Amino acid sequence: MEKKPFITLEQAKDIIKDIPTPFHIYDEKGIRENARALNKAFSWNKGYKEYFAVKATPNPYLMKILQEEGCGMDCSSYTELELCEACGITGSDIMFSSNVTPVQDMKKAYELGANINLDDLTHVEFIKKVCGVPKTICCRYNPGGVFKLADSEEKVQVMDTPGDSKYGMSEEQMVEAFTELKKAGAEEFGIHAFLASNTVSNEYYPELAGILFNLAVRLHKKTGVHIKFINLSGGVGVDYKPEQPKNDIAIIGEGVRKKFEEILVPEGMGDVEIYTELGRYMLAPYGALVATAIHEKHIYKEYIGLDACAANLMRPAMYGSYHHITVLGKENEPCDHKYDVTGGLCENNDKFAIDRMLPKIDMGDIIYIHDAGAHGFSMGYNYNGKLRSAEVLLKEDGSHKLIRRAETPGDYFATFDFSDDFKLPKD
Numbered sequence: 001m002e003k004k005p006f007i008t009l010e011q012a013k014d015i016i017k018d019i020p021t022p023f024h025i026y027d028e029k030g031i032r033e034n035a036r037a038l039n040k041a042f043s044w045n046k047g048y049k050e051y052f053a054v055k056a057t058p059n060p061y062l063m064k065i066l067q068e069e070g071c072g073m074d075c076s077s078y079t080e081l082e083l084c085e086a087c088g089i090t091g092s093d094i095m096f097s098s099n100v101t102p103v104q105d106m107k108k109a110y111e112l113g114a115n116i117n118l119d120d121l122t123h124v125e126f127i128k129k130v131c132g133v134p135k136t137i138c139c140r141y142n143p144g145g146v147f148k149l150a151d152s153e154e155k156v157q158v159m160d161t162p163g164d165s166k167y168g169m170s171e172e173q174m175v176e177a178f179t180e181l182k183k184a185g186a187e188e189f190g191i192h193a194f195l196a197s198n199t200v201s202n203e204y205y206p207e208l209a210g211i212l213f214n215l216a217v218r219l220h221k222k223t224g225v226h227i228k229f230i231n232l233s234g235g236v237g238v239d240y241k242p243e244q245p246k247n248d249i250a251i252i253g254e255g256v257r258k259k260f261e262e263i264l265v266p267e268g269m270g271d272v273e274i275y276t277e278l279g280r281y282m283l284a285p286y287g288a289l290v291a292t293a294i295h296e297k298h299i300y301k302e303y304i305g306l307d308a309c310a311a312n313l314m315r316p317a318m319y320g321s322y323h324h325i326t327v328l329g330k331e332n333e334p335c336d337h338k339y340d341v342t343g344g345l346c347e348n349n350d351k352f353a354i355d356r357m358l359p360k361i362d363m364g365d366i367i368y369i370h371d372a373g374a375h376g377f378s379m380g381y382n383y384n385g386k387l388r389s390a391e392v393l394l395k396e397d398g399s400h401k402l403i404r405r406a407e408t409p410g411d412y413f414a415t416f417d418f419s420d421d422f423k424l425p426k427d
């Protein structure tokens with residue numbers, strides 16, 4: 001499908017008067033509409049709740065918007081837990097899905113009353129020692145092997161390898177963990193699994209649900225525990241490329257409902273609550289990185305250099321990910337120029353696009369990089385002394401608000417020790 005920016009060149013220019021590029025911008029209207037459609041798709045399930053994966057876009061304003069739409073938060077570190085606490089999100093509105101969990105993180109999750117998701121069998125003893133076993137507890141499952149989804153022509157459409165992933169426990173370990181946790185006082189149990197990432201397929205969640213619902217029935221029979229919830233976790237993806245199909249959340253919700261009716265209801269387990277833990281699906285399309293073309297270079301290839309770099313959006317450099325690019329104001333011009341669009345890091349993988357057909361780019365053009373609303377700003381880093389950019393919210397009424405200022409050199413210097421003979425820069 002054609003990819004359209006959620007701001008026009010005029011809007012961008014207006015914002016740039018207050019906030020210079022580069023910045024990340026988020027679309028409140030899009031975020032709310034999408035969250036509502038998700039909640040509607042799962043409204044057949046009484047206890048349904050989406051726990052937004054905070055790591056995707058940890059910003060209090062965005063978390064508040066999602067909270068207002070009925071979402072909880074999924075955390076995996078001490079500071080993410082503190083961020084939730086600061087937003088007034090506590091108790092069972094938090095899922096804590098960590099791995100290699102430090103003591104202080106586990107204690108904090110327990111103190112906040114979060115739904116704690118144990119990544120490993122050894123964490124049963126660990127949590128007993130650190131803080132005790134809460135009344136509600138969840139364990140993360142890993143079936144091993146290869147996870148495959150085929151489409152109607154039996155072509156493999158989604159493939160991931162749980163057998164190589166560091167997360168979760170085997171079924172035998174789940175049985176042992178539930179048995180031990182029950183002995184230690186746990187009363188309500190959850191099951192969680194994340195088997196494939198960024199899937200563009202309406203089949204992923206229903207397939208995963210089938211696996212987890214059957215597992216829940218077996219675990220209930222073997223251990224006698226009450227399964228309170230099943231967390232389908234993240235992994236519902238977005239169409240980064242214009243030619244990709246879009247996930248249809250209504251079809252996905254209906255697919256999960258069918259499995260629920262088929263597998264859980266006949267076993268008397270129709271009270272199980274369904275949770276999701278989506279990050280990318282909630283935010284990626286409703287955020288963009290806005291940058292300015294500041295240099296051009298003609299050597300063996302044509303290069304356009306931006307004032308943003310991989311420190312603002314790491315996905316292309318890290319995973320070779322495609323992010324669609326629009327030159328604002330040139331939406332209707334022919335894409336008859338082939339460019340590498342780069343940032344200024346001293347790293348040759350600092351390219352937002354390689355051999356991309358775009359309209360002719362002039363210096364000063366505003367470049368809109370799509371689908372940067374999740375795992376974008378949050379993966380930012382300070383390599384080469386580059387500073388993290390600002391975050392801006394485009395509100396429903398069309399006005400904009402700075403929701404995180406850009407870093408300054410002062411922020412960069414704040415953690416050095418200048419107690420000896422060094423001179424701090426003035427800014």
Ligand SMILES: *Cc1c(COP(=O)(O)O)cnc(C)c1O
Pocket residue numbers: 053055056074097194197198233234235236277278279280281374
């Ligand atoms: C990252 C993560 C998610 C969200 O993944 P998306 O691909 O953004 O949907 C959910 N749950 C856990 C435990 C995660 O680590």
